[in-house]
Amino acid sequence: MNVASRIAGARVSISGLVKTYQTRDDVDVLALDNIDLTIERGSFVAVVGPSGCGKSTLLSLVAGLVEASDGRIEIDDQHIVNRPHPKIGVVFQSDLLLYWRTVLDNILLPIEIKHLDVKRHIPKAEELLRQVGLKGFGNKYPSELSGGMRQRVAICRALIQEPGLLLMDEPFGALDALTREQMIMDLQEMWTRLGNTVLFITHGIDEAVFLADRVLVMSPRPGRIALDLTIDMPRPRRWSNAHENPGYQGYVRKIREIFEAQGVLVAH
Amino acid sequence: MARSNVLKPEALKPDAREALAGRGGKTAPMAVPVRKKRKRRVLERYSAIMLAGFILLLWQILVPLSGLSEFILPTPAAIVARIVEDFPLLAMHGYVTLFEVLAGFGLGVLIGVPLALAIFYSPPFQSAVYPLLVALQTVPKVALAPLLVLYLGYGWAPKITLAFLIALFPIVIGTVVGLQSLDRNLVDLTRSMGASEWQTFRKVRLPAALPNIFGGCKVAISLSVIGAVIGEYVAAERGLGYLQLQANAQFDTTLNFASVAAISALGVTLFFILSFIESKVVFRRDTAR
Known part of the structure; x- marks a missing residue:
């Protein structure tokens, strides 16, 4: 089985998306207000915004975990209504590995759930582990792994289904700074190789600009897309000198200015 | 058999309660040398039996000395x-x-x-x-x-x-x-x-x-x-x-x-x-x- 092969990216199209939540005391809270968005096949789109801006809600909606109040989400022309598209893979902030399963069995969980041939996918799982630098860790248990290693396993678990759309919800938010840096670089390398569509939610301006083809800046509640920024920097990008790149600095400044204008960041 | 006198279900309750909370309470101090650690582990394993044995021994010795009748104790x-x-x-x-x-x-x-x-x-x-x-x-x-x-x-x-x-x-x-x-x-x-x-x-x-x-x-x-x-x-x-x-x-x-x-x-x-x-x-x- 050829595992290193590219994955056909999915196309996402969102129109007029609205999400209101009802709080405990029956107050309607507008989390997302009229989002229109098209994500091209094979592009890497990052969404940045302050906490509570609804960016994670956006991901849950696209993942089909939450029902929209209004509007449409289509993945490869298939309308998503409270039911996940079969071609998605999700990586959450915490690794969510099942501690009673080995690393290999954790990666094979989606295969089991989809009633596919588990045995046939073992070589593929092992190849994914090799690619994230965890060769031979298949029989270990999550408790034997560091935080960064565990998140790598979580990424392998999302990738074993060859997802046309990879949804990542602050995947490096719980990692220490050095591990995070390494993971950012590794993710770029992996995505360049696979070429699938990625929707990457983060509050880190630096990682959004570094990784993405396009950065969507969201305003605080109600969440709207305040800026749609195309990042025009050649790849592969290098984390070590990205910060000295004038283009990179320009993008980061622009996003910061938006946040300052909205009072998310207050300049002193 | 006599050991079970000491290990009544009541005595096991704290452990069971901890199990109910879903936690395994194992602590292993890091800085203890291996040999000392092993010795301590042996002590830990048999400490309950040793304590039980000691109490039973005391009981065995003290009853005849106290003059209590077999009907009492x-x-x-x-x-x-x-x-x-x-x-x-x-x-x-x-x-x-x-x-x-x-x-x-x-x-x-x-x-x-x-x-x-x-x-x-x-x-x-x-x-x-x-x-x-x-x-x-x-x-x-x-x-x-x-x-x-x-x-x-x-x-x-x-x-x-x-x-x-x-x-x-x-x-x-x-x-x-x-x-x-x-x-x-x-x-x-x-x-x-x-x-x-x-x-x-x-x-x-x-x-x-x-x-x-x-x-x-x-x-x-x-x-x-x-x-x-x-x-x-x-x-x-x-x-x-x-x-x-x-x-x-x-x-x-x-x-x-x-x-x-x-x-x-x-x-x-x-x-x-x-x-x-x-x-x-x-x-x-x-x-x-």
Whole structure:
């Protein structure tokens, strides 16, 4: 089985998306207000915004975990209504590995759930582990792994289904700074190789600009897309000198200015 | 056999409570040299036996010195001798109590786990049943024993019912708490993979709740023994509680103690059997460390 092969990216199209939540005391809270968005096949789109801006809600909606109040989400022309598209893979902030399963069995969980041939996918799982630098860790248990290693396993678990759309919800938010840096670089390398569509939610301006083809800046509640920024920097990008790149600095400044204008960041 | 006098079910409660909370309380100090550590581990392993032995020895020595009659306080040696001598009698009554305990506990599992599932999955059911269950728990079950005899007669039925009633609560609570303490994101994860609720239950909810379920069961089985014996105290023709009452009536304090030892042994053995099954079924978070 050829595992290193590219994955056909999915196309996402969102129109007029609205999400209101009802709080405990029956107050309607507008989390997302009229989002229109098209994500091209094979592009890497990052969404940045302050906490509570609804960016994670956006991901849950696209993942089909939450029902929209209004509007449409289509993945490869298939309308998503409270039911996940079969071609998605999700990586959450915490690794969510099942501690009673080995690393290999954790990666094979989606295969089991989809009633596919588990045995046939073992070589593929092992190849994914090799690619994230965890060769031979298949029989270990999550408790034997560091935080960064565990998140790598979580990424392998999302990738074993060859997802046309990879949804990542602050995947490096719980990692220490050095591990995070390494993971950012590794993710770029992996995505360049696979070429699938990625929707990457983060509050880190630096990682959004570094990784993405396009950065969507969201305003605080109600969440709207305040800026749609195309990042025009050649790849592969290098984390070590990205910060000295004038283009990179320009993008980061622009996003910061938006946040300052909205009072998310207050300049002193 | 005599050792079980010290290891009464009550003594095991803190451990069981910790198991109910779903935690394994193992601590290994890092900076201790290996040899010292090993020595300490040996000490730790046998410390309970050594302490028990010391107390029994003290008992054995002090009773003749104090001049107490055998009717008041027999020596451990006399009790052990009596256990050996009357083993068939103890075993016969022991089997009756064992049957009552297992039946009561088994019913507790068979009814408690589905009840917990219903409480977990149905909010209306939960708001109707959960408060009643907690209220019922405040009623001392032991106080129901005479009523149960009144309704169910002198046979094994009231004993099983009492053991069941006492076992039910910890099993239900353990299961509900285990199911509720799951990270919600895990459910999102399996749903994003297209899992049905049944798949999520089988692959994630149940295995994640197992440590708590076993914690509840371990508390329940110790309590079931108490339930069955109390039932026998009230009205019975067989069982270890009955044997003890008979011994009491005949001022046979040695047999009385032998019965206590047998009851304790029963509880401890069942507790450890359950712990053994748990160690085979449940993967503890910290065993791999």
